[in-house]
Amino acid sequence: MTSFTRRAVLAGMAAAAATRVRAQTGTWPSETIRIVVPFAPGGSTDAAARLAAPGLQQRLGVPIIVENRSGAAGSIGSDIVAKAKPDGYTWLLTFDSHALMPVLVPNLPFDLQKGFDPVTQIGRAPYVIACKPDKPFRTIEDAFEAAKSRGISFGSTGNGTIGHLVMLMMLRRKGVEMTHLPYRSGGLAVNDAVAGHVDMMIGSAALLAPQVSSGTLRPLLQLGAQRLAGLPDTPTAEEAGFKDLTAEAWWGVFGPAGVPEPVLKRFQAALIESYREPRIAKQFTETNQAELVLGDGPALARFVERQISTWGEVARANNVKPD
Structure with missing residues (x-):
């Protein structure tokens, strides 16, 4: 009798719980x-x-x-x-x-x-800095050196994105300035980078992967802790002299x-x-x-x-x- 009562109570509790779920979800979606x-x-x-x-x-x-x-x-x-x-x-x-x-x-x-x-x-995904292949930068250090003598611009996927902020951190460490061009979306930033309207851009590896693999953008630096399998020849920020710097x-x-x-x-x-x-x-x-x-x-x-x-x-x- 006790066992039956316990089963009945448990069954009642389960039914009540199911009723509450149905009440909350209705016929969702x-x-x-x-x-x-x-x-x-x-x-x-x-x-x-x-x-x-x-x-x-x-x-x-x-x-x-x-x-x-x-x-x-x-x-x-x-x-x-x-x-x-x-x-x-x-x-x-x-x-x-x-x-x-x-x-x-x-x-x-x-x-x-x-x-x-x-x-x-x-x-x-780690951030990656890349430029159009006909730009004169072969490494990120080339870009920093160029920034000391002439105006250099970089695009990002928006003001205040982590990509924008980590670029500011690197520029501050190097003591140089670049013009920041924030875009409303990654797609717009990529289009201008491929067209050469901006000297280089920073975006996630996910955003830049198609252009890097097709050769329309050249990667200069990756900001992960290790090199990505798809970017075996691109140094990390740590390897480029930016100790303990990563950005994803x-x-x-x-x-x-x-x-x-x-x-x-x-x-x-x-x-x-x-x-x-x-x-x-x-x-x-x-x-x-x-x-x-x-x-x-x-x-x-x-x-x-x-x-x-x-x-x-x-x-x-x-x-x-x-x-």
């Missing part, structure tokens, strides 16, 4: 899901979103659209997600400048750490604060499974020279907190101002 990318099309963040979209659509059974809403260091698109209804139909897929918005955007209209539910850090781009996914946990967990699982598909994983890791992370939400929250502290300090030390 039952309509189009949008992934907001807070940058223009053509960059690595946009590409990361579009890589996952078909797998998400297959797993969740609803259309997935990628919506580019660029501007103000990514805060325009981020604000859309922060203010969206937390029903699982609006998500943010963003880039490393996410952690710098409190420094770069005056009167930020949302709380960076309280306004979002972290889902997963997709991956990371990263991509993460967030929802508006308050997404029901069952919805968030289901979306997270579908997202991670999509990136782990062999074809997608190969594209991300081998073709794009990036590393998949795919941790949980709390791990992403802790990571972002460290990024805010580390790079926020660099931005303030270098007096980086909003665009």
Whole structure:
């Protein structure tokens, strides 16, 4: 009798839990899901979103659209997600400048750490400095030397991105100056670098991999701890004399604060499974020279907190101002 009663109680508890889940998720998903990318099309963040979209659509059974809403260091698109209804139909897929918005955007209209539910850090990739092959720089030292006697420009994927900040750190160590040209997206920066309109650019290995492999850009320096397999002849910053200097781009996914946990967990699982598909994983890791992370939400929250502290300090030390 006792055993039967215990089973009945457990069954009742399970039924109640299932009812709560159904109440929270309803028939989710039952309509189009949008992934907001807070940058223009053509960059690595946009590409990361579009890589996952078909797998998400297959797993969740609803259309997935990628919506580019660029501007103000990514805060325009981020604000859309922060203010969206937390029903699982609006998500943010963003880039490393996410952690710098409190420094770069005056009167930020949302709380960076309280306004979002972290889902997963997709991956990371070292930054790479590259130039058009007909530029006179064979090494990064050549560029620094040239900057002492004439104006040199470098492009980045945006003001306050980690790429921009690490360039400022190197320039300060070398005691030289260069003109910074921030672009609204990685795609625009790459186009101008390939065309020679900017002397060199810094972007993630994932962004620059196609141009480096095709020979339309020449890599000068990589900012990972070790040389990438795809860049065996390109020195790291440490090898070039910048002791203990590394810089990695990263991509993460967030929802508006308050997404029901069952919805968030289901979306997270579908997202991670999509990136782990062999074809997608190969594209991300081998073709794009990036590393998949795919941790949980709390791990992403802790990571972002460290990024805010580390790079926020660099931005303030270098007096980086909003665009």
